[in-house]
Amino acid sequence: MRYIPNNAPVREDMLRQMGIPEIGELFRSIPEQLQYKRSLEVPGPLAEDEQLDLFRQLSEKNLDQGHALNSFLGAGAYRHASYLVADSLLQRGEFLTAYTPYQPEISQGTLQAIFEFQTFMTMLTGMEVANASMYDGASACAEAVLMADRLKNGRQRVLLAQSLHPLYREVVRTHTRFMGLELDTLGLEGGGAPGSSGRVDAAALKSALGDDVACVVVQQPNFFGVVEDLAPLAEAAHSAGALLIVVVNEALSLALLEPPGAAGADIVVGEAMSFGVPLYFGGPYLGFMAARDEFKRQLPGRIAGETVDTHGERGFVLTLATREQHIRREKATSNICTNQNLVMLTALINLTLLGREGLLETGRRNVSHLGYFRGGLAGLTGYRETFGGPVFNEITLTCPRPAADIVHGCLKRGVLPGLDAARLLKPGGGPPDADRLLVVAITETSRREEIDALLAALREEGK
C-alpha cells in the first residue's frame, strides 16, 4: 500500500526481530470468535488516477452554486469571495497536519493564529473575549444557551425568537432536551402580518420575561433578513435578570452593523463561514462564540492566551483549561474537544487579507447588490417585500403563488431564487402565509446580469 512505509519484507523483519512467528499473533488478545475472517466489502483499492476520475464523476453529478447554477440561496450559508492566498496558505503541511496545540513550544503558529482570530472576533462583535471556534453556528447557539443556563443557575426558561433560523432552533432543542430547560417562542411584531417590521416583538418580550428566564435568543439579521433593534431587547432582558444571546449567521453583516456588544449583548455566537469558507453542502463551517469578560470562565471550547517563555519572549498557550473536558470531565463547560481550527484559519487569512478596507467594501457591496434587486422588484407585479424593517443582504418576499412552485419554476430557467421558507418553518411556526415566503440572499458575488436573470425568472413565474 503506497501510504505505508513499512512494507511486507520490513514487517517480516520486525516480527522476526521480536520473535513473533506471524502478524496474526499480534491480535491474539482478541478472542478468536470475535475476529473478522472475511475481507471487508468496501470498494477499492484505487490508484491515484482512478480516484481522480471517480471523484470528478461524483462532483459532476452536482450542480454547484454560481458556476452551473445562478443561486440566491442563503439562509445561514452564504456565498462570498474566498481569496486564493487563503487556500494556498492553509495547505501548508505545518498548518494542515498539526494536532491541537497542546505542546505550545512547537505550536506557536496555530496558537498565534487563534489569538489573532479571537482578537478579530472581539472587534467585530464588540465583545471582550472570544474562543478559538465551535463546530458551527447552530451548535454554538446551543452551547450559548447551556452557558446562560449555568450562569443563571435555577432559571429554566429560554426565549427563542421565532425569527431565529429554524435549524438553529432544532439544534438547540436537541442539545437541551434532557437538560431540564423549557424553550419558549418569542413572536414577531404584529404577528408578522403583512407590512409589519419583521422584528422581534419587544412588547411581547417584556411580558414573557420573568425571574424564571435564563436568556433571550435573537438573531441579527434575523432569519427573514431583517435587522433587529437590539438595544431595547438587551434592556428588557437585563431588567428581568436574563442574558441576551445574539446569534449572527451572516457574519459579514458585522462589518457594517452596530456590534451586538455595543447594543448590550451578553453572549454573541454564530456562523462565520461568510469569511471565505466554501458552501460545501453545509460544512465544515465555523461556529464562533464571544462574550463579556466576566463570563470567560464559563465559555466552552478552546481559548488561546498570551504569556512569556523562560527567556521572557512573548508566546501563546491554550489557557483557562480548567473549563475543559480533559480536566473537568462531566463538570466541564462543554464536551467539545476537536473544533474547527483549519476553518478558523481560512476565515482568519481572508479577514487579514481583506483588512479594514476590504471588509467594509465587501459589506457595502452586499448592500448595493441587494439594493439593486429591490429596485427591480418594485417593478414586478404580484411580489412584495414581506416586512418593513431594514435589511442587509437578505430579504423575504411574499410571492403571488406558493414559494415552492416559484422555486420549482425558476429552476427550470437556471435560477435558484432563494429558500422556500415553509420548507424549514414548522406548520404554524412562521408568519401568516408562510408557504408564500421566499427568502432571497444577494451577496457581492452576484453579477448584475445574474440579478437581472433572477428578476426575469420571478416575473415569468409570478404570472
Next chain:
Amino acid sequence: MSQEKTQTPQPARRPTGSFKHEPLSFEYPRHGHSGVAFRPLDVPEQDPARAMPGASLRQDGLERLPQLSEFDVVRHFTRLSMYNVAIDSAMYPLGSCTMKYNPRINETVARLPGFTGMHPLQPDGLSQGLLELMHILLEALKEITGFAAGTLQPAAGAQGELTGVLLIRSALEARGEHRRYMLVPDSAHGTNPASAHLAGFQVREVRSIKDGPAKGTVDTAHLAEMMDTEVAGLMLTNPNTLGVFEPEIVRIAEIVHAKGGYIYCDGANMNAQVGITRPADYGMDVIHLNLHKTFSTPHGGGGPGAGPCLCTAELEPFLPVPRVVKEGGEKDSGGKEPSYRLEWNAPQSIGKVATFHGNVGIMVRALSFILAMGPAGLREMTETAVLNAVYLRHMLKGVLKASTEAPTLHEVVFSDEGLATHGGINTMELAKRLMDYGFHPPTVYFPLTVPGALMVEPTESEPRAELDRFVEAIKAILAEADTNPELVKTAPHSAPRTRLDETRAARKPVLRWTPPE
C-alpha cells in the same frame, strides 16, 4: 508537575531575528492597504445608512483592523506556519489521536467545484453526486464496524458521542424508562463523561482492575454491581485507552444488556480494529468514529474533524435527521437508476446535531482514503499500526515501564515508574526534551489511571528507521538526565519558544490584542 527552581547554565540563547518573532497582524503598520482588489461595481452604489433606515450602524469604523498587502499576508502566515511541528515534518506519536499521513490527493479531490460550491439547502435533485458519496461512505463505515445504520452528521468525536448517548436516552424514554445514570470507566477520555452529562445523565465511574495481568481493564465484578435498572448503559473505549482489547468484552456486553442497558463504544481506537474485528459483532450498540483519526483526514491544528455515529437497527429510528436515502438501483428495482434524497421525516429522531449535514468536506477526504486503501489495504493499515506500536514497546523494554503486562494493540502507555531515578525528571520533562530530538511528544498524563502516563501511538505511517530513532532518543534523554538533569528539565532548547508560563496565562488572562495605550 514539580516546579524546578534551580538555575543552570542556559544553553546559548537562540537567535532573535524577526524569524522567530512574527508580530501580530494587528501590530503591523497600517497604511490604508488591502490585500484584495475588487472588480468595478456593476450596480449603483448605495449608502448603507440610507439603504438600511432604522438600523444601528457601526460607529468605530473598524480602525484597528490590519491593513496589509497580499504579500504581507503571505509572509505573515508562512512564518507562523514555520513555528509549528506537524506530522508532515516529524513523527507525532500522540496516543489516542492517530496522527497518520494525510494523503495529498484527498486535498485535491475535496476541492472540486462540484463539491465546494454546493449549498446545503439546494434541492436534492441538484445534489445527487454528494448524496451518493455520503451513501457510499456510510455503507463502508457500516461494513467496517458491523452496524446496521448510522449518521455522518456529527462534526467531531465528541459530537458523535453526544449523538450516541442521546440515541440511548431516546430509546429508553421510548420504552418509558427514565434511567438516570451512565457508567464510564475511570480510564475513559474526558469527552465521554462530558457527553453523558450533556445528555442529562449522572456519571458513575466504573473501576478498572488495579493489579495483575488484567490491570487497567474493566472490573466486571464492579460493573455487575453497578449495573441496575437505573443505569442507561456503559460508555466503553475498546481497545481501552491503554491499548488493551477488553478481555471480558463479551461478558461486559452481557452484564449491561441483561439489565436492559446499552453500550456506547468510543471508536477513537478503531485503528487497532479495521478489518480485524467489528464492534457490532462483539455486542456494542452504538459507536462514534473519528474520520480525522482512523480515516486520515487532516487534524488541521485541531479540526475540522467528523464523528460519524453508527448503531444497531434497534437504535436506528432515533438517528438525527436528515438521513440520506437511496432509491432504485437494486437488482429488484426493475432497472431503475439509483437516486438519492434527504429524508427529514423521522418522528422518533433525536433531531439535528449540526446546522446542516455535518462536515461534508471531511467525508469526501475520508472516502478518498478508504478507496485508495481498499479492503486489503485497510487490513494492512491496522496490522502495521499494531506492529509499529508493539515494536516500540518491545524496543523500550527495560527503558520505560509499560503500564500493563497484557498485550497491547495500536498504542502503548508507559508509566513514570522508575523515571525519576534518572536525575529526578518527570514525564513532562522527558516529553519536552523529545522536541529537541525532532519529535512531537506523545500524549502525556492521559489516561488518568496511569501515573505520569506517556501514551505512544506511532500509527502505520512511521517507517521502522524513525521508530528506531525514537527509541534511541528516549535512551539518550535518560542518559542525559543521569548526568545533566537540568538540560532535560529546562527543555526544549531548540524550539521557537522555551517553556511557556501557563500559570501566568491562566491567572491574568490576556485573550486578545488591545491597542497600546
